[in-house]
Amino acid sequence: MDDVVLLSVLHEAVDAIVVALRDHDDWGLSGGRDGQYVSDLVADKAVLTVFKRHGIQVLSEESGLVGEGDGSLIAVVDPLDGSTNASRPLPWFATSLCVVDDAGARAAVVHDHPAGVRYDALRGGGARLDGALLPCREPVELADAIVGVNGLPPRNPGWAQYRALGAAALDLCAVADGRLDAYVDYDHEAHGGWDYLGGMLVCQEVGVTVGDAFGRALVTTEHAARRTPVAAVGALFDDLIAARRDIS
Incomplete structure (x- = not known):
């Protein structure tokens, strides 16, 4: 799978979570593991469906290692990072997806749900915020x-x-x-x-x-x-x- 296709799959997965959470109204604890919310599970179900369709293995915070494959590509997934914030509600929570291969992190998408903005990055290809290339950071004392x-x-x-x-x-x-x-x-x-x-x-x-x-x-x-x-x-x-x- 080339980089362009891979990144498009990550965006598709994030879009699925956005849709799943759009009308979601139960932001309480799931009753499962400590610190797990119903929203974590809703987001996890949405993202797993997309990666299964594309044949990509997933390592999810919520469900562990899921899917069949040779391990050459694994999507490391936090369906809802900052779910405690989301439950309050405090406007600082995200979906974070990163595909890794034998050379390390290859492609990533981080979606800021409250702000409705999205970061993506490709190894060696720069990072973007809503499609605009981010400049390199300068040192700070x-x-x-x-x-x-x-x-x-x-x-x-x-x-x-x-x-x-x-x-x-x-x-x-x-x-x-x-x-x-x-x-x-x-x-x-x-x-x-x-x-x-x-x-x-x-x-x-x-x-x-x-x-x-x-x-x-x-x-x-x-x-x-x-x-x-x-x-x-x-x-x-x-x-x-x-x-x-x-x-x-």
């Missing part, structure tokens, strides 16, 4: 940085301000488009690949470095795997990695 975080920072490592918004995929996209200058996960083993891979590729395609705070590979298709992502440009990335490791 730590003292001037507005940093998105997950969890509670135990102290200020020297940044200007921080924000805890509650949806890693959108937080990373906000780094890519310049609304935030960096992102640091301060929680302990909180994020599966579905949380960050889509936003990671969007960031990478505009020159943002994204890495695990403890040096592990971020691209993983193991449902139980957890990582600690950090994202920034240039020396700011090194500063934040060092600060994050210092409190581990």
Whole structure:
């Protein structure tokens, strides 16, 4: 499957979720696993239907590894990232899809549901916001940085301000488009690949470095795997990695 077709499948999958949630009115807990909402399951059902039709295996936060295939292409899926926000309602939640192959993250789409805007990216092909190419990010000094975080920072490592918004995929996209200058996960083993891979590729395609705070590979298709992502440009990335490791 070539890149253009693959990206079109991702957009088709997101469109299916948008339709499924359009008239959805139960934003409460599902009664299944801890922290799972009915909306997570509605979105998951919609996205799985599309990937099954196209013969692509899926690693979903909600349903694990689904579908038949040789593993050469796996769509890593968070049907609704920030579903707690959605249940409140706080306008910061998204669908995040990223197809990985043996070379890493290949194609991604992140859809911001409240804003109705969409990011996409292809490995080596740049990143876009609603079809418009995003420019490469310029470096920012730590003292001037507005940093998105997950969890509670135990102290200020020297940044200007921080924000805890509650949806890693959108937080990373906000780094890519310049609304935030960096992102640091301060929680302990909180994020599966579905949380960050889509936003990671969007960031990478505009020159943002994204890495695990403890040096592990971020691209993983193991449902139980957890990582600690950090994202920034240039020396700011090194500063934040060092600060994050210092409190581990």
